[in-house]
Amino acid sequence: MMGHLIFVGLGLSRPEDMSMKALVALRGCDEVFAEFYTSRLIDACQAELEEFIGRKITVLNRKEVEEGTIILKAARQHKVAFMVAGDPMSATTHVDLRLRAAEEGITTELVHGVSIFTAAAAAFGLQPYKFGRAVTIPFPEPGYLPASPYDYILENYSRGLHTLVLLDIREEEDRYMTANEAVRWLLDAEQRLGKGLLNDETIICAGARIGSTGQRLLAGDPQTILGADMGPPLHCLVIPGRLHFMEAHALVSFASAPRDILEED
Amino acid sequence: MMGHLIFVGLGLSRPEDMSMKALVALRGCDEVFAEFYTSRLIDACQAELEEFIGRKITVLNRKEVEEGTIILKAARQHKVAFMVAGDPMSATTHVDLRLRAAEEGITTELVHGVSIFTAAAAAFGLQPYKFGRAVTIPFPEPGYLPASPYDYILENYSRGLHTLVLLDIREEEDRYMTANEAVRWLLDAEQRLGKGLLNDETIICAGARIGSTGQRLLAGDPQTILGADMGPPLHCLVIPGRLHFMEAHALVSFASAPRDILEED
Numbered sequence: 001m002m003g004h005l006i007f008v009g010l011g012l013s014r015p016e017d018m019s020m021k022a023l024v025a026l027r028g029c030d031e032v033f034a035e036f037y038t039s040r041l042i043d044a045c046q047a048e049l050e051e052f053i054g055r056k057i058t059v060l061n062r063k064e065v066e067e068g069t070i071i072l073k074a075a076r077q078h079k080v081a082f083m084v085a086g087d088p089m090s091a092t093t094h095v096d097l098r099l100r101a102a103e104e105g106i107t108t109e110l111v112h113g114v115s116i117f118t119a120a121a122a123a124f125g126l127q128p129y130k131f132g133r134a135v136t137i138p139f140p141e142p143g144y145l146p147a148s149p150y151d152y153i154l155e156n157y158s159r160g161l162h163t164l165v166l167l168d169i170r171e172e173e174d175r176y177m178t179a180n181e182a183v184r185w186l187l188d189a190e191q192r193l194g195k196g197l198l199n200d201e202t203i204i205c206a207g208a209r210i211g212s213t214g215q216r217l218l219a220g221d222p223q224t225i226l227g228a229d230m231g232p233p234l235h236c237l238v239i240p241g242r243l244h245f246m247e248a249h250a251l252v253s254f255a256s257a258p259r260d261i262l263e264e265d
Numbered sequence: 266m267m268g269h270l271i272f273v274g275l276g277l278s279r280p281e282d283m284s285m286k287a288l289v290a291l292r293g294c295d296e297v298f299a300e301f302y303t304s305r306l307i308d309a310c311q312a313e314l315e316e317f318i319g320r321k322i323t324v325l326n327r328k329e330v331e332e333g334t335i336i337l338k339a340a341r342q343h344k345v346a347f348m349v350a351g352d353p354m355s356a357t358t359h360v361d362l363r364l365r366a367a368e369e370g371i372t373t374e375l376v377h378g379v380s381i382f383t384a385a386a387a388a389f390g391l392q393p394y395k396f397g398r399a400v401t402i403p404f405p406e407p408g409y410l411p412a413s414p415y416d417y418i419l420e421n422y423s424r425g426l427h428t429l430v431l432l433d434i435r436e437e438e439d440r441y442m443t444a445n446e447a448v449r450w451l452l453d454a455e456q457r458l459g460k461g462l463l464n465d466e467t468i469i470c471a472g473a474r475i476g477s478t479g480q481r482l483l484a485g486d487p488q489t490i491l492g493a494d495m496g497p498p499l500h501c502l503v504i505p506g507r508l509h510f511m512e513a514h515a516l517v518s519f520a521s522a523p524r525d526i527l528e529e530d
Binding site (some may be wrong): 011012014015017018019020021023024043072087089090092095096098099103110112113114115117118119121122123125127128129130131132133134135136155159161177181211244247249250252254255 | 272276277279280281282283284285287288289299352353354355357360361362363366367375377378379380382384386387388390392393394395396397398399400401420424426476509511512514515518520
């Protein structure tokens with residue numbers, strides 16, 4: 001008998017954020033794998049997850065997921081789950097793994113989870129229709145300063161569109177980029193590229209631990225975000241484009257944006 | 266004592282698609298309201314939802330949600346939930362309602378749900394980073410033929426970006442636009458506007474009941490989608506931009522796309 005491989009999205013924060021469907025699927029599996037290097041649950045450790053689903057979890061590192069050997073070997077004969085935070089398939093390696101499984105005749109299935117791609121918009125009260133492409137800001141590396149995140153945000157902005165800015169994760173070093181570091185990165189890029197994306201009054205939305213009980217939202221100018229303590233990871237930014245009146249109100253009410261953004265519309 | 270208003274996202278298909286957190290929140294409420302005109306669960310009726318959460322549900326129509334009177338009156342004194350399919354806050358009226366509650370001193374809270382905005386990308390194996398703004402195609406009305414969905418798709422496409430195309434819902438008439446009707450709309454727009462978005466070989470991805478057990482995915486040229494029976498609603502389209510090799514493979518493997526798209530990369 002060929003096996004079965006279920007990709008399960010856990011959502012954002014706690015084991016309870018997964019769907020009932022996910023819980024039933026996980027409990028019905030012979031083996032449960034996970035990766036937490038593309039993202040991780042904000043507010044739960046492996047032991048809590050294991051207790052919640054009643055199964056031991058084998059956490060794989062990036063190399064092991066990319067090779068795929070361990071998961072595919074198990075999935076050839078058993079019913080296997082592969083869990084990730086958020087929604088699965090957002091990393092190319094997940095798609096690759098699913099394709100390789102399908103090619104071997106292993107049946108695959110997705111159980112969706114809540115993703116930061118939509119939760120960030122909802123938390124800030126920004127319309128999901130008005131987001132352009134999302135970007136990720138990488139940790140600065142000597143000799144590697146990509147312009148694309150800045151350019152893509154500017155491209156969205158010039159069309160009146162919001163940009164979700166995801167922040168680099170280096171799970172193996174326990175490093176998660178903060179909203180402050182990301183704003184610093186953007187200010188540096190502004191200085192370097194000088195295309196006028198940011199000035200002293202640009203409104204930036206910073207979100208910390210979105211979807212958790214300890215969620216914090218702050219909207220303000222670059223210096224305000226630079227000086228704010230947003231607490232532990234995960235953080236993200238949204239660079240708003242043209243704000244609808246209702247969106248501006250939401251930023252004032254739920255993210256302490258300065259009231260003068262209400263008059264700009 | 267002031268009340269509390271929780272916005273709960275139910276996800277896409279079945280009561281079991283909601284998170285444990287949502288279930289606990291709903292069971293702990295004094296009153297539960299819902300609207301199903303912006304979207305609805307693919308595969309569950311009100312009675313099933315009521316049995317699942319163990320509460321009667323008051324379903325409100327568009328006018329009642331926009332006025333807000335019924336919900337706000339209840340939320341002034343009680344713990345009240347307002348449920349919607351997908352993730353809440355994707356409609357401006359949800360944001361408006363939350364703002365009005367907050368202004369009255371009613372505390373509000375979001376419990377996120379799985380949204381078609383990310384689930385569609387995942388189902389097709391398309392990278393969420395490569396989506397531009399989403400669009401909605403409206404039912405044709407005499408004298409009202411907006412160009413914007415066509416133009417926005419073209420704008421995304423010319424940047425190599427995918428577009429999620431949501432389809433009009435007229436819940437009060439039990440009318441849900443099909444993938445076929447949407448492709449017809451796009452072909453008509455091509456004829457009318459003639460900017461070269463679509464030709465006979467353009468690949469269109471059609472999704473039906475994404476996230477449900479009866480999900481169906483099909484990727485092919487316009488005539489293929491026009492001639493396909495995708496079954497009951499909800500449907501959506503994705504118009505892909507530039508396909509990464511892995512994305513093309515995913516469309517072939519999971520959505521029966523013609524194999525020649527593999528050679529284009």
